[in-house]
Amino acid sequence: xxxxxxxxxxxxxxxxxxxxxxxxxxxxxxxxxxxxxxxxxxxxxxxxxxxxxxxxxxxxxxxxxxxxxxxxxxxxxxxxxxxxxxxxxxxxxxxxxxxxxxxxxxxxxxxxxxxxxxxxxxxxxxxxxxxxxxxxxxxxxxxxxxxxxxxxxxxxxxxxxxxxxxxxxxxxxxxxxxxxxxxxxxxxxxxxxxxxxxxxxxxxxxxxxxxxxxxxxxxxxxxxxxxxxxxxxxxxxxxxxxxxxxxxxxxxxxxxxxxxxxxxxxxxxxxxxxxxxxxxxxxxxxxxxxxxxxxxxxxxxxxxxxxxxxxxxx
Amino acid sequence: xxxxxxxxxxxxxxxxxxxxxxxxxxxxxxxxxxxxxxxxxxxxxxxxxxxxxxxxxxxxxxxxxxxxxxxxxxxxxxxxxxxxxxxxxxxxxxxxxxxxxxxxxxxxxxxxxxxxxxxxxxxxxxxxxxxxxxxxxxxxxxxxxxxxxxxxxxxxxxxxxxxxxxxxxxxxxxxxxxxxxxxxxxxxxxxxxxxxxxxxxxxxxxxxxxxxxxxxxxxxxxxxxxxxxxxxxxxxxxxxxxxxxxxxxxxxxxxxxxxxxxxxxxxxxxxxxxxxxxxxxxxxxxxxxxxxxxxxxxxxxxxxxxxxxxxxxx
Numbered sequence: 001x002x003x004x005x006x007x008x009x010x011x012x013x014x015x016x017x018x019x020x021x022x023x024x025x026x027x028x029x030x031x032x033x034x035x036x037x038x039x040x041x042x043x044x045x046x047x048x049x050x051x052x053x054x055x056x057x058x059x060x061x062x063x064x065x066x067x068x069x070x071x072x073x074x075x076x077x078x079x080x081x082x083x084x085x086x087x088x089x090x091x092x093x094x095x096x097x098x099x100x101x102x103x104x105x106x107x108x109x110x111x112x113x114x115x116x117x118x119x120x121x122x123x124x125x126x127x128x129x130x131x132x133x134x135x136x137x138x139x140x141x142x143x144x145x146x147x148x149x150x151x152x153x154x155x156x157x158x159x160x161x162x163x164x165x166x167x168x169x170x171x172x173x174x175x176x177x178x179x180x181x182x183x184x185x186x187x188x189x190x191x192x193x194x195x196x197x198x199x200x201x202x203x204x205x206x207x208x209x210x211x212x213x214x215x216x217x218x219x220x221x222x223x224x225x226x227x228x229x230x231x232x233x234x235x236x237x238x239x240x241x242x243x244x245x246x247x248x249x250x251x252x253x254x255x256x257x258x259x260x261x262x263x264x265x266x267x268x269x270x271x272x273x274x275x276x277x278x279x280x281x282x283x284x285x286x287x288x289x290x291x292x293x294x295x296x297x298x299x300x301x302x303x304x305x306x307x308x309x310x311x312x313x314x
Numbered sequence: 315x316x317x318x319x320x321x322x323x324x325x326x327x328x329x330x331x332x333x334x335x336x337x338x339x340x341x342x343x344x345x346x347x348x349x350x351x352x353x354x355x356x357x358x359x360x361x362x363x364x365x366x367x368x369x370x371x372x373x374x375x376x377x378x379x380x381x382x383x384x385x386x387x388x389x390x391x392x393x394x395x396x397x398x399x400x401x402x403x404x405x406x407x408x409x410x411x412x413x414x415x416x417x418x419x420x421x422x423x424x425x426x427x428x429x430x431x432x433x434x435x436x437x438x439x440x441x442x443x444x445x446x447x448x449x450x451x452x453x454x455x456x457x458x459x460x461x462x463x464x465x466x467x468x469x470x471x472x473x474x475x476x477x478x479x480x481x482x483x484x485x486x487x488x489x490x491x492x493x494x495x496x497x498x499x500x501x502x503x504x505x506x507x508x509x510x511x512x513x514x515x516x517x518x519x520x521x522x523x524x525x526x527x528x529x530x531x532x533x534x535x536x537x538x539x540x541x542x543x544x545x546x547x548x549x550x551x552x553x554x555x556x557x558x559x560x561x562x563x564x565x566x567x568x569x570x571x572x573x574x575x576x577x578x579x580x581x582x583x584x585x586x587x588x589x590x591x592x593x594x595x596x597x598x599x600x601x602x603x604x605x606x607x608x609x610x611x612x613x614x615x616x617x618x619x620x621x622x623x624x625x626x627x628x
Contacts, residue, residue: 014342028338033340036476167349181425
């Protein structure tokens with residue numbers, strides 16, 4: 001087995017080799033950088049096991065197909081590479097990314113995407129919370145950004161992408177106003193999502209997630225799956241700005257953070273200015289389910305050549 | 315003077331050092347990659363002199379300010395670095411890029427852009443034509459993509475960016491239809507621009523460039539400057555799809571290619587299915603002006619420490 005010391009801090013796979021995370025770098029001429037012609041997905045491990053790994057691989061392949069990217073590795077190879085990155089890093093709680101870029105044209109100066117050799121990059125780094133734990137504790141303070149979400153006509157938000165300029169503008173608006181982060185509405189006034197996270201509202205016994213302008217989040221799917229256990233009816237439907245402002249609770253969800261309750265939107269205080277009771281129950285249930293092994297795939301840290309404890313899932 | 319052999323193929327500057335272009339790589343965790351939170355500009359040299367270098371530096375600074383990026387180098391330092399990259403590369407005809415990324419957060423896992431150390435990257439590589447010379451010769455075949463240009467409300471097109479997914483979709487539409495490249499219209503039906511190039515139309519004695527949804531191109535500005543010498547009245551105004559289809563001539567412009575005439579749009583053939591006469595004259599005049607030294611800043615290839623032949627322009 002390889003000397004794992006160099007993988008402390010994170011292990012990556014690129015150009016067919018496993019390298020320390022600091023060496024995982026993209027050429028300045030890769031269209032993944034110069035055209036944001038790239039897709040990705042992120043799955044997490046908790047306590048040494050992947051959560052909903054197959055769902056993330058499903059979505060990654062949907063994104064690859066949607067963008068006409070062929071990373072040149074099979075799904076089985078991807079799964080193996082992701083597992084191996086985790087084992088090499090030694091991380092029990094990890095943020096595990098899979099990325100495919102259009103690559104560099106093989107014909108110098110070509111502008112034809114078919115002349116590019118698409119890449120596959122993967123890496124495991126220590127767990128990250130999109131919204132800091134102490135902020136999650138008091139409930140995040142959101143703003144609704146004045147910058148509208150890029151229209152789905154120009155950019156399909158269900159295909160995961162790094163085209164975040166609208167979110168970045170929203171984030172600056174949030175910082176300027178002393179808030180933690182921003183959510184965006186579309187040009188028709190419907191709530192969409194935030195920078196790397198979904199948003200949903202709870203009103204009475206109904207939990208509603210936006211049906212447009214947003215990624216189909218795996219954590220959100222888990223929330224919708226678990227809602228009935230708490231007596232909530234899950235709905236995917238239009239959410240207006242008014243629905244947001246008049247909700248009993250507002251909550252966000254993402255792989256890098258899980259279920260993250262909010263306590264303020266545009267200065268409006270929800271409940272006791274603390275995470276709402278149903279949001280908190282959803283958060284607790286989400287992590288309880290992890291501990292119970294729900295959708296978990298254990299990692300075999302003893303052998304990087306065989307990174308799954310049992311036979312690799314088909 | 316350094317051994318220049320390693321800079322054959324291109325010279326880059328990043329992390330404060332000059333490196334061969336192949337070593338210019340961006341960390342996978344740089345937000346310039348993961349959020350497309352990056353801006354850039356591209357200037358060219360022809361025959362060993364920069365063209366409109368100060369105009370490109372002006373625009374780069376406008377983009378930096380618009381995106382709240384601070385690359386940590388002064389304008390004078392940037393100019394020196396760009397010149398030095400050209401000298402190291404030895405290239406007389408070069409494509410010279412300046413790039414600033416948001417960078418990697420200095421606080422692990424932070425989502426606050428203020429926690430990132432912004433970068434400055436520059437490189438000089440051999441001249442590239444966005445539209446191949448042989449295609450320019452017969453006139454480019456364009457399509458008007460079905461994918462609309464991202465709205466300026468979500469993304470300001472006058473601040474140069476790598477958020478090209480809409481253009482990439484347009485390019486695939488063009489390839490699928492056997493065309494060379496695509497131009498995009500906005501959601502109100504007005505002509506905007508193509509992937510890295512401006513477009514303009516000539517009808518009678520009027521040359522009209524779109525007044526919305528497009529970068530303020532330096533080559534386009536040169537075209538507008540030169541038009542009166544050919545008896546054309548330059549106008550910046552709305553250009554509808556109908557204006558495009560009923561024009562006498564359609565032409566594109568960009569740093570990486572110059573003035574590039576078109577001969578077809580959506581299968582409609584203009585003139586003789588060859589570059590239009592005024593477009594060709596504009597192209598010839600543009601290059602003639604280069605040879606005459608118009609807006610040119612010569613490079614001093616003899617001394618990388620002093621890359622401008624005369625005192626560096628203020």
